[in-house]
Amino acid sequence: MTETTKTHPIAKIIIVLMLLVLAIVVLFPFFALLLASFKPSTELLRYGLNLKLQAHLMSFKNYIYLFQDGAKYLTWYKNSLIITAVGTVLSLLFSSMVGYALAVYDFKGRNATFILVLAVMMIPTEILMLPLYKLMVSFKMINTYWGVIVPTMVAPIAIFFFRQYALGLPRELLDAARIDGCSEFRIFFSIMVPLMKPAFGAMAILQAMGYWNSFLWPTVVLRTEDMFTLPIGLSGLLTPYGNNYDILISGSLLTILPIIILFMFFQRYFISGLTVGGVKG
Missing domain, CATH: 4.10.280 (MYOD Basic-Helix-Loop-Helix Domain, subunit B)
Known part of the structure; x- marks a missing residue:
């Protein structure tokens, strides 16, 4: 000893x-x-x-140079912030509701729906790109924020994660709330959402990083320079006629700040959310 x-x-x-x-x-x-x-x-x-x-x-x-008159960097930054903020909030909202429903409620076709979610996770995004593009054209969402956000608003990986986390929630709270006359929506938002804070914290970081760094799908949907996000705009600095590596590196460094700030806010939930959500089943 x-x-x-x-x-x-x-x-x-x-x-x-x-x-x-x-x-x-x-x-x-x-x-x-x-x-x-x-x-x-x-x-x-x-x-x-x-x-x-x-x-x-x-x-x-x-x-x-990034902030001088005529530069589009601030516009790209604004577009990325809007898409990331709106997309992350909506993705957390809808994905958590779907995952919660698959974990808590017993209904016909629940297992089949969950298997379908798992199947969608295995399909590469490139395969879905053409039908999604045609869908955005029919909805007249090309070159809009919604054209980038809507196709990824309900993420299969987030649904899976929230379902796994919700499986560990105490069912007794649901029964007690129903006896008190609470509606299902009030039970979810007032009781279950506070219990799922670690899951929301972990998914907020991962989903925000996904929207913030997304390049392929925004490149397909967004057409004009005023609508470009940071990854698209900065990639335009590399051309066959000249490579502005100095501007590219400076602009890329500034793109790290929002993710660092987001991680500082949710870091205490990140590890616990991933650990608990990954082992429930």
Whole structure:
């Protein structure tokens, strides 16, 4: 017992050092991009990404260019924020309701519906792209925010996750609420949603990242430059006639901020939500 007690602090120090080294390795690309965002494109093409602090070459010209008159960066940023915010909220709302219903209510065809959800998860997005595009054309949603949001508003992976989490909710609360005269909607929003906060926190981060980084489907739906999202707009900086890597890196770094802020708000729910939701069954 004494030997174990003496070696425990040493093992703890080793673990901390290993995690510190791992963190440095993981953050290395971020620091390299941060320094590169202040350097001219010619320097990047000549030496690539590095950690050299060349003060005489570094400036804020790249960031100034992003926000100068005529630049569409703020417009792209606004479009991405709107699509991500609206899409995430609607996806959490509808996906949680479907997942909750599949877990709590007994109705004919429940298992078949769940199997269908699992089947849709296995279908690549590229296969569904043509029928979805025709559907958006018929709904007159091309080049609109709704054209990007509606096809992914009810996500199969989110339905599966909420169902797994809702399977662990106490059914006694449902019976007690019904005896008190609560409607099914009030039971869901007033009782079950607060109990599902970890699930909402985890899915909020994952769904928001999906909308924020989405490139292929917005490229198909959005037509004009004023409607482009950040991934589409920034990709336009790379052309056969010139590659503005300096502007691209600066713009890409600023796109990380909303995801970092979102993670800071929901990080306490993220791990617990993924852990609990992944083992219920």
